[in-house]
Amino acid sequence: MSATSIVVLIVGAVSLILGANCLVSGASSIATRFGLAPVVIGLTVVAFGTSAPELAVSVSGALSGNADVALGNVVGSNTFNILLILGLSAAVSGLSITQRLLKFDIPLLIVVSVLVYLLALNNLIGRLEGLLLLAGIFAYVAWLVRGATKDRNRTVDAEHDEAVGAIEQRVAARPLAFQVGLVIVGLVILVIGSQMMVGAATDIASALGVSDLVIGLTVVAGGTSLPELATSVTAAIKGQRDIAVGNVVGSNIFNLLAVLGASAVVSTNGIAVKDEVIRLDFPVTLAAAVVLLPICWNGFMIKRWEGAILVVSYVAYLTYLVLEAGDQGAPDFYRAVLLICVPLVLLIYVVAGIWGWRAQRASQSSR
Numbered sequence: 001m002s003a004t005s006i007v008v009l010i011v012g013a014v015s016l017i018l019g020a021n022c023l024v025s026g027a028s029s030i031a032t033r034f035g036l037a038p039v040v041i042g043l044t045v046v047a048f049g050t051s052a053p054e055l056a057v058s059v060s061g062a063l064s065g066n067a068d069v070a071l072g073n074v075v076g077s078n079t080f081n082i083l084l085i086l087g088l089s090a091a092v093s094g095l096s097i098t099q100r101l102l103k104f105d106i107p108l109l110i111v112v113s114v115l116v117y118l119l120a121l122n123n124l125i126g127r128l129e130g131l132l133l134l135a136g137i138f139a140y141v142a143w144l145v146r147g148a149t150k151d152r153n154r155t156v157d158a159e160h161d162e163a164v165g166a167i168e169q170r171v172a173a174r175p176l177a178f179q180v181g182l183v184i185v186g187l188v189i190l191v192i193g194s195q196m197m198v199g200a201a202t203d204i205a206s207a208l209g210v211s212d213l214v215i216g217l218t219v220v221a222g223g224t225s226l227p228e229l230a231t232s233v234t235a236a237i238k239g240q241r242d243i244a245v246g247n248v249v250g251s252n253i254f255n256l257l258a259v260l261g262a263s264a265v266v267s268t269n270g271i272a273v274k275d276e277v278i279r280l281d282f283p284v285t286l287a288a289a290v291v292l293l294p295i296c297w298n299g300f301m302i303k304r305w306e307g308a309i310l311v312v313s314y315v316a317y318l319t320y321l322v323l324e325a326g327d328q329g330a331p332d333f334y335r336a337v338l339l340i341c342v343p344l345v346l347l348i349y350v351v352a353g354i355w356g357w358r359a360q361r362a363s364q365s366s367r
Contacts (some may be wrong), residue, residue: 005207009200013223015193016053019186021227026182033176048258050179051077051251053224055259056190057197061216066202070263071125071271072216073224074255075281078113079217080225081248082288083314091231095245097296098109105249112136112256113289117282120273130264130271137257187353197223210325213274217281218321245302252289284317287346309345316341324348 051184054077061070089095119129205215228251264271293308302310 002203002207005200005203008196009219009223010205012193012196012200013226015196016056016188019056019193021050022182022189024185026179026186029179030176030183032210033179048250048254050227050247051254051259052186052190053227054251054255055262056193057220058259058263059222059266060195062263062271065268066212067263067267067271068212068274069201069216069220070259070267071273071277072213072281073220074263075277075285076217076221077225077228078252078285079281079288079317080221080253081228081252081308082292083317085225085229085233086245086248086292086302087307087310087314088229089245090302091304091311092233092307094304095307097245097300097302099300101245101249102293102296102300105246105253106289106296108140109249109253109256110286110289110293113255113286116260117278117286118255120278120282123273123275123278124270125260125264125273126270127265127267130261132269133257133261133291134265137254137261140253140257165192178218205296212319213277214325218318249292281322288313291346294354297354309348313345325367331353 053074058070058073061067061073086095116125116133119125201215201220202212204210204219205212228248260271295302
């Protein structure tokens with residue numbers, strides 16, 4: 001493994017962050033200029049914009065015939081987003097959950113995760129299935145825009161109108177050509193950065209004797225999830241805790257529907273899914289999505305101790321991947337430990353969630 005490959009990998013990751021920032025900034029300004037409500041911009045452009053690196057890397061990997069990197073990036077990023085990003089964000093100050101996320105977006109994420117897992121059981125996500133996933137993201141965005149438009153039409157609050165007016169004034173201060181230029185520059189940087197990351201990650205995997213899938217699940221997934229990490233942790237520190245959760249949930253839905261769907265469509269033979277992904281990595285991602293429900297039931301918050309357990313869970317998963325790649329004897333013992341610990345952790349979350357939900361109901365009925 002050469003130092004050049006490591007440098008290229010780091011430069012590629014930095015390029016993805018810079019490209020995503022340019023894309024989100026330009027697209028948000030254009031959306032506001034044409035009258036889209038700020039809430040729509042937050043739910044679509046910001047959340048999906050932070051997933052632009054995943055889209056660039058996975059599509060680039062699919063076009064180059066490296067399906068393992070394309071798939072590993074999506075699955076690894078979703079696991080990284082929930083366990084590590086939400087965990088760290090919650091550990092900072094706890095995270096509040098809106099009823100909208102609890103009633104619709106998180107259940108939708110679980111449904112989509114189950115659907116993708118079922119599609120992958122035959123070891124292939126083909127072009128037709130990719131088109132189905134892409135249709136799903138268009139339907140989701142249309143639903144968001146329609147719902148947000150209705151909410152905006154109902155809103156007559158003067159403070160809200162003043163805030164929207166301030167945003168529109170800032171947007172108008174910059175020419176439309178500048179905003180379009182930001183989008184174009186962001187896309188170009190994303191494409192270049194994604195190609196650098198895929199190429200460098202493949203070279204490093206070959207030099208270390210580690211599979212492209214493991215590199216995709218770890219190094220590439222972590223690198224492309226840096227925008228989500230920066231956005232969610234910063235939002236948690238600033239007290240915008242619902243934004244931190246919404247960003248992760250929206251990004252994960254985008255990854256499964258748009259990123260994986262687009263990758264399957266552009267790939268000549270679709271996205272091949274290995275048995276170990278079906279046996280381990282997909283179930284981990286699905287479990288991470290499912291466990292959000294009982295966590296969020298507990299007082300509509302992700303508490304600090306719950307966030308800490310999420311982080312520890314990710315470290316355990318990452319440790320297993322490293323051990324499996326290096327020592328074939330270690331995962332057998334580690335798997336036995338996980339078979340005991342994982343159900344125990346899930347039970348703790350479920351019990352805490354039910355207790356919190358019942359306490360919330362009792363509090364509401366006593367008012």
